[in-house]
Amino acid sequence: MDAEQIIKSLTTKFPDVISDAKVDSDIRISAYSEAEKIVEVCKYLKEELQFGHLSAVTAIDQIQKNEIDVVYLIASYDHPVVLKLKARLPRDNPEIESIVPVYWNANWYERETYELFGVQFKNHPDLRNLVLPDELLGDWPLRKDYKGFPNRTAKNLV
Amino acid sequence: MDPLNEKPQENINEDQQLAGEDMDMENIIHNEIPGVITTTSQGITEFLKTTKIQDLINWGRKNSLWFMAQAMGCCGVEIIVTGMSPMDTDRFGIIPRNSPRHADVMIISGYVTKKYLPALKRLWDQMPAPKWIICMGDCSISGGPFYESYSTVQNIDKIFPVDVYIPGCPPRPEALIQGFLELQKKIAAKKDKGTAYMR
Structure with missing residues (x-):
């Protein structure tokens, strides 16, 4: 299947869930999904459309729109296409269902997104900090309004 | 000639060593390697006699x-x-x-x-x-x-x-x-x- 067919299959299966689906290039397609239905969309992608490779889970802090986009990069071994699937979440309480039951390797990606952006993944098997120390948890350092940077430079530079 | 006699008598005191004119090629090559010290037991004895103990510890x-x-x-x-x-x-x-x-x-x-x-x-x-x-x-x-x-x-x-x-x-x-x-x-x-x- 090429990119157009994948988009057509997705939008006909989930007409109310998938929005803004478009072809970025020959190998890239992007789509927005409703946050509540993300597990169903991922399950359909994996089982029906042969998208078996979850490359990354990350997030984008859209501070002007007051929302956080969770980004799933899902690739396939059968079609030469990478799907960029996004889900909009409210910025004050970002919560989304975990996709670990579908893609098992999303475990550490979701933990990293949790410690850097504060996105709560519901029903995650072990949601705790991955790399950051415990005292930095709760600061969410990659959010745009993070205030914890050292406000003076190193002594030797001044 | 006995090769042992060609070795310098004391290499720790390098100023005396460099002042001497009768160095052969072998000793010059040894002195050009940084960190390499060639010495004799007599040199060590002289070093111990004329050095404070703290300097010896630091050495x-x-x-x-x-x-x-x-x-x-x-x-x-x-x-x-x-x-x-x-x-x-x-x-x-x-x-x-x-x-x-x-x-x-x-x-x-x-x-x-x-x-x-x-x-x-x-x-x-x-x-x-x-x-x-x-x-x-x-x-x-x-x-x-x-x-x-x-x-x-x-x-x-x-x-x-x-x-x-x-x-x-x-x-x-x-x-x-x-x-x-x-x-x-x-x-x-x-x-x-x-x-x-x-x-």
């Missing part, structure tokens, strides 16, 4: 600087190269050790994250008492590219008593050896019994 300490092979960033690659045979740091007594309990020198060779700082303090506490610290690379001196990061520790010299700074990103192995030589000069001039962790 022993500065010629056995075992450093901890503890790579913290990309400068760690240069540390590994320095410990390999082409550099031959063994002639200065600089030997990599894998355990902090064998080591005399800790090389802070990268940015120190907030998560790694407790482990680094623990390694430093495990090293036996005459011990020194070399700050290697821009990251450990001033933060380098990471000086404004949320996860790194600023001003590492307020936490550890640093003896020698080696700038560079990363410094070459020759620069690291030069840093060790500067540390040797510092130890040779030292009046006390070595750095203890006081802070």
Whole structure:
């Protein structure tokens, strides 16, 4: 299947869930999904459309729109296409269902997104900090309004 | 001719050695290798007679600087190269050790994250008492590219008593050896019994 067919299959299966689906290039397609239905969309992608490779889970802090986009990069071994699937979440309480039951390797990606952006993944098997120390948890350092940077430079530079 | 007679009688006092005009080629080559000392038992006896005991202790300490092979960033690659045979740091007594309990020198060779700082303090506490610290690379001196990061520790010299700074990103192995030589000069001039962790 090429990119157009994948988009057509997705939008006909989930007409109310998938929005803004478009072809970025020959190998890239992007789509927005409703946050509540993300597990169903991922399950359909994996089982029906042969998208078996979850490359990354990350997030984008859209501070002007007051929302956080969770980004799933899902690739396939059968079609030469990478799907960029996004889900909009409210910025004050970002919560989304975990996709670990579908893609098992999303475990550490979701933990990293949790410690850097504060996105709560519901029903995650072990949601705790991955790399950051415990005292930095709760600061969410990659959010745009993070205030914890050292406000003076190193002594030797001044 | 007896080859033993061609050897210099005393090589520790290098000024007398260089003043002598009757050096053959073999001795000149030996003297041009930094860190290599050829001496005789008589020379050692003279050295012991005419040297204060603190200078003798410092001489022993500065010629056995075992450093901890503890790579913290990309400068760690240069540390590994320095410990390999082409550099031959063994002639200065600089030997990599894998355990902090064998080591005399800790090389802070990268940015120190907030998560790694407790482990680094623990390694430093495990090293036996005459011990020194070399700050290697821009990251450990001033933060380098990471000086404004949320996860790194600023001003590492307020936490550890640093003896020698080696700038560079990363410094070459020759620069690291030069840093060790500067540390040797510092130890040779030292009046006390070595750095203890006081802070």
